[in-house]
Amino acid sequence: MNFLRKTGAGLLLCLVLAIPSWLLGRAFPVIGGPVIAILLGMVVSLILRDRTRYQAGIAFTSKKILQYAVILLGFGLNLSEIAKVGARSLPIICTTITISLVIAFLLRRWMKIPANISVLVGVGSSICGGSAIAATAPVIGADDEEIAQAISVIFLFNILAALSFPTLGGAMGMSNEGFGLFAGTAINDTSSVTAAASTWDTLHGTNGSVLEYATIVKLTRTLAIIPITLVLAVWRTWQAKRGGGASSGSFDIKKIFPFFILFFVLASVITTVATMSGVDAGVFKPFKELSKFFIILAMAAIGLNTDIVKLVKSGGKPIFMGACCWAGITCASLIMQHLQGLL
DSSP: OHHHHHHHHHHHHHHHHHHHHHHHHHHOTTTOHHHHHHHHHHHHHHHOOOOTTTHHHHHHIIIIIHHHHHHHHGGGOOHHHHHHHHHHHHHHHHHHHHHHHHHHHHHHHHHTOOHHHHHHHHHIIIIITHHHHHHHHHHHTOOHHHHHHHHHHHHHHHHHHHHHHHHHHHHTTOOHHHHHHHHHHHOSSHHHHHHHHHHHHHHHTOTTHHHHHHHHHHHHHHTTHHHHHHHHHHHHHHHHHHHHOGGGTOOOHHHHSOTHHHHHHHHHHHHHHHHHTTOOGGGGHHHHHHHHHHHHHHHHHHHHTOOHHHHHHTOHHHHHHHHHHHHHHHHHHHHHHHHTTOO
16 A cells, blocks of 8 residues: 555556556557557656655656566567578578677777766667667666656657658669568567568568568577577676675665566566466466566666756767767668578
């Protein structure tokens, strides 16, 4: 009861913003609910000067609800089903992820971009946009402004890709399979992958086959969340141990290591085992939908905690980094497909 008294007002405010964001995101999938929620939160934060009574609930939503969303996201990953298409797309996926992370690392050192922003933009560009940022942010201890900035950068290039890739693919004479691979490996977020693939299906009358193929490729790419977040978690734990000193008694792995990532992996394994045993994959669909809504809920809270003026002033370098990562991924995907004879 004390928990509800403390967080209720903030939770309700986030919910009020999340519900229309979710509905608008379904109506306009190219933009997506998370981006709309962040924007609404930012607008409300400009109007709502005193957020004292809401702050506890906003903080809980932006941190804990985000972690719950990541755990539920694991129920959308069927490791065995993805493996069928993944074997062919894996070389391209590994190449694009590596290229994006290397670019982010080099630009961080060259342009002196904050470490958390660099990691979030690099991971968001290379893996699966908002979901990867949501999974990575708690692991590296990113604050709400850093999350909002990274989401905004990813959103910009999602829109550009969703609008331009079907035309680009057609101009290059791509096959249906080639465009499915291109969309699945070179577009950041799942919503924009499906938007671009659906446009291709409409333009070329492929009866949804490219959408299905591109989505599976994208889900295969999404699996990279697991090793990358675990590596980041171990790295951050090691840094904390080295900084605090294991012998000083100040280091506590329970406070540093993001154990929710292990629950995320467990959810993926449960989905895989269950479907291999004959359980209908549709059983897990409500978990996946709830995960999407929780992400939107958390993004509303993050928007409420974001200083939009500061975000605009400091956005130049992250946008340039996002552009370089996106260009690197796009070129790598096209080159790898050319080498495999798929273009």
